[in-house]
Amino acid sequence: MDGIRLMDTLTGDVRPLVPLEPGHVRIYSCGPTVYGPAHIGNFRSFLFADLLVRHLRWRGLRVTWVMNVTDIDDKIIRGAASEGVGIDVLAERWLERFLADADTLRMTRPDVLPRATGHIAEMTALIETLLERGNAYRTPDGSIFFRISSWPAYGRLARLDPDQLRVGERVEADEYGKDDVRDFAVWKGPRGSEPSWDTAIGPGRPGWHIECSAMSMAHLGQSFDIHTGGVDLVFPHHEDEIAQSEAATGRSFVGTWLHCAHLQMAGSKMAKSTGNIAGVDDVVASGISPRALRYALIAVHYRQGLDAGDASLQAAAGAVDRLDTLLAALAAYEQAGPDDPDLPGVLQAARAGFGDALDDDLNASAALASLFDLVRDVNRRLAARALSSADTGRVRDLLRDLDRVLAILPDADDRLDADLERLLADRSAARAAHDWAGSDRLRDALARQGITVEDTRDGQRWRRAKIGDHA
């Protein structure tokens, strides 16, 4: 093991992660714009950050994770106006929904979820500095733009030559007056009935990019370790963040830029603008459990495109079921014999393989391979009756340990309600009486309620069904 290595978008190489403060990693993730429900493509990028955070913590590092919430932007303004409510009402509603979906997918709650509207002062302070330093200028309508020509490094992150940028023919009315069409707004002057803040730099509202610069620096400092987002944010969003942040502070902004590839659906990018989307609720309604969805979203390397087709979701459900089955088997197994002398080595090797894979730029596929190698090995030992009852606890402990990173196993305290418990007890009794017809009837009844029951020499065992019910 030679530490955690990550692929930095800016330099294009894989480098060891060296936190600015030893033992403490500061991470900023571009979060949701709360004007509607986030789709599972959005969640892929959030879950990839979650996986990173969980792995770093599993490695014993302290992590401060900040994810912004954009609660003021054109779409929110438009949506609120069409409903005749304030932007705060709309934002609050969709933020709640975002958090609920995030919980469903077992995303770690970020340490801070700063909102743009709560950081106007930080943004205007940053803009003032940019004005003072000559990196930004005002236009007649009260807007303020960042001057790209004042920042020679512009385009480095996206590997774009500013002179080659194909500038759109459409120029928004409010953007007339820019010195250069490529310049971007850090502050938008007041317009009609749009929300506006009275600030030291004048009335108006913030541009999108400045939000992330201000909020990340407010909560993590002028320089921090990792910034994550989807590849579509590389340009212009993150490019602009770097320019305005470094121009304002004179310091390096971010140590490592991490970008995850798009989730695709039917061969093309999942995006709200194309309507080619599926929400967490849509997938769950189709019978895929949240745990299986999480598995599908994190099982493929984050820089690899991923198609959320039915086949991959079904495969994920199958893989999760294999883990559930092992847990159920461990719980049901009883063997008084001596401990398996080989087990400690097997467990240690699995943990090492798992951790090493994730250290290597978060290679989740390889980490899962290590986990499933362990699953087969343990199943073999269970079948051979080589393990003791105490050994099953050791295996379970390791699975739970690895699951601190994966978060795909059933809850440790998952219990059936009383009615189902009774059906299980009845079935056990029927079997004891060799009442096979009754036993089969009860098994069917349980299956209809989403519980799979299986018989072993240690008695019956149960687990949640793969498809359908996922309480």
Added chain:
RNA sequence: GGCGACGUGGUGAAGUGGCUUAACACGGAGGUCUGCAAAACCUCUAUUCACCGGUUCGAAUCCGGUCGUCGCCUCCA
């Protein structure tokens, strides 16, 4: 038009110079076990890594070309 990523079995996907005639998962075929079922385990399911050429003792892995897919090039994770 510019820039970038990628192309591995029935499917998803790891591997990026010899340990790999290719991990792991899903699926399929056969077998063991079992009241039945399921699960699990065992065997089989790519002599081959888009195609062509080259470098090398040796390539899925490096180089060149061709074809194809996807993404970015102003607010989309």
